[in-house]
Amino acid sequence: MDELSTAPRFSRRFSLRPFRRRDADEMLAAVMASQKELNEWLPWAHLGYAKADAVNYIRDSMKSWREERAYDFAVRRLDEPERHLGNISVWFVSRSFKTGEIGYWVRTDETAQGIATEIAARALQIAFEELKMHRVILRIAIGNRASERVAEKLGFFREGILREEIKVRGKWLDHSVWGLLEHEYKKNRDRYQDLVGATDEIEKSS
Numbered sequence: 001m002d003e004l005s006t007a008p009r010f011s012r013r014f015s016l017r018p019f020r021r022r023d024a025d026e027m028l029a030a031v032m033a034s035q036k037e038l039n040e041w042l043p044w045a046h047l048g049y050a051k052a053d054a055v056n057y058i059r060d061s062m063k064s065w066r067e068e069r070a071y072d073f074a075v076r077r078l079d080e081p082e083r084h085l086g087n088i089s090v091w092f093v094s095r096s097f098k099t100g101e102i103g104y105w106v107r108t109d110e111t112a113q114g115i116a117t118e119i120a121a122r123a124l125q126i127a128f129e130e131l132k133m134h135r136v137i138l139r140i141a142i143g144n145r146a147s148e149r150v151a152e153k154l155g156f157f158r159e160g161i162l163r164e165e166i167k168v169r170g171k172w173l174d175h176s177v178w179g180l181l182e183h184e185y186k187k188n189r190d191r192y193q194d195l196v197g198a199t200d201e202i203e204k205s206s
Contacts, residue, residue: 015076017076033107040168043166086110086119101136118196138178139177139178156179157178
Protein backbone atom coordinates (compact mmCIF):
# COMPACT_ATOMS: atom_id res chain seq x y z
CA MET A 1 0.00 0.00 0.00
CA ASP A 2 1.27 3.48 -0.81
CA GLU A 3 1.98 5.81 2.09
CA LEU A 4 -0.98 7.98 3.03
CA SER A 5 -0.46 11.57 1.99
CA THR A 6 0.26 14.02 4.81
CA ALA A 7 -1.72 16.74 3.05
CA PRO A 8 -4.53 18.21 5.17
CA ARG A 9 -8.08 17.03 4.61
CA PHE A 10 -11.09 19.27 4.93
CA SER A 11 -14.76 19.19 5.74
CA ARG A 12 -17.30 21.98 5.59
CA ARG A 13 -16.09 23.55 8.85
CA PHE A 14 -12.84 21.83 9.79
CA SER A 15 -9.35 20.87 8.74
CA LEU A 16 -7.83 17.50 9.64
CA ARG A 17 -4.04 17.44 9.42
CA PRO A 18 -1.11 15.47 10.83
CA PHE A 19 0.30 16.72 14.10
CA ARG A 20 3.24 19.13 14.27
CA ARG A 21 5.66 19.55 17.16
CA ARG A 22 4.35 23.02 17.89
CA ASP A 23 0.84 21.64 18.54
CA ALA A 24 1.72 20.56 22.09
CA ASP A 25 0.51 23.68 23.90
CA GLU A 26 -2.84 23.79 22.09
CA MET A 27 -3.41 20.08 22.56
CA LEU A 28 -2.65 20.43 26.27
CA ALA A 29 -5.17 23.28 26.52
CA ALA A 30 -7.85 21.15 24.85
CA VAL A 31 -7.18 18.22 27.18
CA MET A 32 -7.27 20.47 30.23
CA ALA A 33 -10.63 21.89 29.11
CA SER A 34 -11.98 18.34 28.83
CA GLN A 35 -10.16 16.50 31.57
CA LYS A 36 -13.15 15.54 33.70
CA GLU A 37 -14.95 13.92 30.76
CA LEU A 38 -11.90 12.36 29.08
CA ASN A 39 -10.68 10.98 32.39
CA GLU A 40 -13.83 8.89 32.69
CA TRP A 41 -13.36 7.02 29.41
CA LEU A 42 -9.72 7.14 28.26
CA PRO A 43 -6.70 5.61 30.05
CA TRP A 44 -4.26 8.28 28.84
CA ALA A 45 -6.32 11.23 30.13
CA HIS A 46 -5.10 11.04 33.73
CA LEU A 47 -5.50 13.96 36.11
CA GLY A 48 -1.77 14.65 36.06
CA TYR A 49 -1.71 15.12 32.28
CA ALA A 50 0.96 17.71 31.41
CA LYS A 51 2.77 19.21 28.45
CA ALA A 52 5.26 16.35 28.46
CA ASP A 53 2.39 13.94 27.76
CA ALA A 54 1.26 16.03 24.79
CA VAL A 55 4.83 16.23 23.47
CA ASN A 56 5.22 12.45 23.78
CA TYR A 57 1.91 11.83 22.04
CA ILE A 58 2.84 14.08 19.12
CA ARG A 59 6.26 12.46 18.79
CA ASP A 60 4.69 8.99 18.77
CA SER A 61 2.00 10.15 16.35
CA MET A 62 4.56 11.41 13.85
CA LYS A 63 6.51 8.15 14.16
CA SER A 64 3.35 6.05 13.71
CA TRP A 65 2.50 7.97 10.55
CA ARG A 66 5.97 7.37 9.08
CA GLU A 67 5.73 3.68 9.93
CA GLU A 68 2.16 3.48 8.55
CA ARG A 69 0.84 2.10 11.85
CA ALA A 70 -1.75 4.81 12.53
CA TYR A 71 -2.84 8.13 11.10
CA ASP A 72 -3.66 10.76 13.71
CA PHE A 73 -5.20 14.07 12.72
CA ALA A 74 -5.40 17.33 14.64
CA VAL A 75 -8.83 18.92 14.21
CA ARG A 76 -9.07 22.70 13.76
CA ARG A 77 -11.73 25.12 12.57
CA LEU A 78 -11.10 26.60 9.15
CA ASP A 79 -11.61 30.10 10.54
CA GLU A 80 -9.69 29.44 13.78
CA PRO A 81 -6.76 27.22 12.76
CA GLU A 82 -4.70 27.69 15.93
CA ARG A 83 -7.32 26.37 18.37
CA HIS A 84 -7.22 22.61 18.92
CA LEU A 85 -10.68 21.01 18.90
CA GLY A 86 -9.66 17.39 19.34
CA ASN A 87 -8.13 14.39 17.63
CA ILE A 88 -9.32 11.80 15.17
CA SER A 89 -7.34 8.72 14.15
CA VAL A 90 -7.60 5.96 11.57
CA TRP A 91 -5.58 2.75 11.74
CA PHE A 92 -5.55 -0.84 10.55
CA VAL A 93 -6.58 -3.55 12.98
CA SER A 94 -5.79 -6.13 10.28
CA ARG A 95 -4.15 -5.24 6.98
CA SER A 96 -4.66 -8.81 5.72
CA PHE A 97 -8.42 -8.52 6.10
CA LYS A 98 -8.57 -4.76 5.41
CA THR A 99 -10.16 -4.01 8.77
CA GLY A 100 -9.60 -0.64 10.36
CA GLU A 101 -10.72 1.41 13.32
CA ILE A 102 -11.53 5.06 13.96
CA GLY A 103 -11.09 6.79 17.30
CA TYR A 104 -11.72 10.40 18.24
CA TRP A 105 -12.36 12.91 21.00
CA VAL A 106 -13.70 16.47 20.92
CA ARG A 107 -12.97 19.05 23.61
CA THR A 108 -15.79 19.46 26.10
CA ASP A 109 -16.45 23.14 25.49
CA GLU A 110 -17.09 22.39 21.80
CA THR A 111 -19.45 19.42 22.07
CA ALA A 112 -23.10 19.30 20.90
CA GLN A 113 -22.22 21.06 17.64
CA GLY A 114 -22.00 18.04 15.34
CA ILE A 115 -18.20 18.16 15.25
CA ALA A 116 -17.65 14.46 15.95
CA THR A 117 -20.17 13.39 13.30
CA GLU A 118 -18.66 15.66 10.64
CA ILE A 119 -15.04 14.70 11.24
CA ALA A 120 -15.87 11.00 11.62
CA ALA A 121 -17.66 11.09 8.25
CA ARG A 122 -14.49 12.62 6.78
CA ALA A 123 -12.41 9.90 8.43
CA LEU A 124 -14.65 7.27 6.84
CA GLN A 125 -13.81 8.75 3.45
CA ILE A 126 -10.12 8.39 4.27
CA ALA A 127 -10.61 4.82 5.47
CA PHE A 128 -12.64 3.54 2.54
CA GLU A 129 -11.52 5.77 -0.33
CA GLU A 130 -7.82 6.28 0.45
CA LEU A 131 -6.83 3.30 2.60
CA LYS A 132 -9.18 0.91 0.75
CA MET A 133 -10.51 -0.70 3.90
CA HIS A 134 -13.23 -3.34 3.75
CA ARG A 135 -14.54 -2.88 7.29
CA VAL A 136 -14.27 -0.09 9.83
CA ILE A 137 -15.11 -0.41 13.51
CA LEU A 138 -15.73 1.91 16.43
CA ARG A 139 -15.23 0.76 20.02
CA ILE A 140 -17.31 2.77 22.48
CA ALA A 141 -17.33 2.51 26.27
CA ILE A 142 -20.68 1.44 27.64
CA GLY A 143 -22.33 4.56 29.03
CA ASN A 144 -20.76 6.94 26.51
CA ARG A 145 -24.06 7.79 24.90
CA ALA A 146 -22.70 10.77 22.94
CA SER A 147 -20.34 8.53 20.97
CA GLU A 148 -23.09 5.97 20.43
CA ARG A 149 -25.21 8.67 18.82
CA VAL A 150 -22.36 9.47 16.42
CA ALA A 151 -22.16 5.80 15.43
CA GLU A 152 -25.91 5.69 14.85
CA LYS A 153 -25.90 8.86 12.74
CA LEU A 154 -23.14 7.40 10.56
CA GLY A 155 -25.03 4.17 9.94
CA PHE A 156 -22.80 1.82 11.93
CA PHE A 157 -24.27 -1.46 13.15
CA ARG A 158 -23.91 -2.39 16.82
CA GLU A 159 -22.26 -5.80 16.65
CA GLY A 160 -21.64 -6.83 20.23
CA ILE A 161 -19.96 -6.21 23.57
CA LEU A 162 -16.31 -6.58 24.57
CA ARG A 163 -16.49 -7.29 28.27
CA GLU A 164 -14.02 -5.59 30.61
CA GLU A 165 -11.84 -4.61 27.67
CA ILE A 166 -9.96 -1.61 29.07
CA LYS A 167 -9.08 -0.63 32.62
CA VAL A 168 -9.59 3.07 33.40
CA ARG A 169 -8.85 4.51 36.86
CA GLY A 170 -8.91 1.04 38.39
CA LYS A 171 -12.23 0.07 36.81
CA TRP A 172 -12.71 -2.35 33.94
CA LEU A 173 -14.94 -0.93 31.20
CA ASP A 174 -17.08 -2.87 28.76
CA HIS A 175 -17.11 -1.56 25.18
CA SER A 176 -19.65 -1.94 22.41
CA VAL A 177 -18.34 -2.69 18.93
CA TRP A 178 -19.89 -0.94 15.92
CA GLY A 179 -19.08 -1.92 12.35
CA LEU A 180 -19.52 -0.51 8.85
CA LEU A 181 -18.73 -2.49 5.70
CA GLU A 182 -17.41 -1.20 2.41
CA HIS A 183 -20.60 -1.90 0.47
CA GLU A 184 -22.64 -0.14 3.18
CA TYR A 185 -20.37 2.87 2.93
CA LYS A 186 -20.65 2.94 -0.87
CA LYS A 187 -24.42 2.64 -0.72
CA ASN A 188 -24.57 5.76 1.46
CA ARG A 189 -21.61 7.65 -0.02
CA ASP A 190 -23.74 10.70 -0.87
CA ARG A 191 -24.98 10.84 2.71
CA TYR A 192 -21.43 10.98 4.05
CA GLN A 193 -20.52 13.62 1.50
CA ASP A 194 -23.47 15.71 2.67
CA LEU A 195 -22.20 15.46 6.25
CA VAL A 196 -18.69 16.44 5.19
CA GLY A 197 -19.80 19.19 2.83
CA ALA A 198 -18.25 20.46 -0.39
CA THR A 199 -14.48 20.58 0.05
CA ASP A 200 -13.11 20.87 -3.50
CA GLU A 201 -12.61 24.64 -3.42
CA ILE A 202 -11.11 24.52 0.08
CA GLU A 203 -8.58 21.87 -0.95
CA LYS A 204 -7.63 23.72 -4.11
CA SER A 205 -6.86 26.87 -2.12
CA SER A 206 -4.89 25.12 0.64
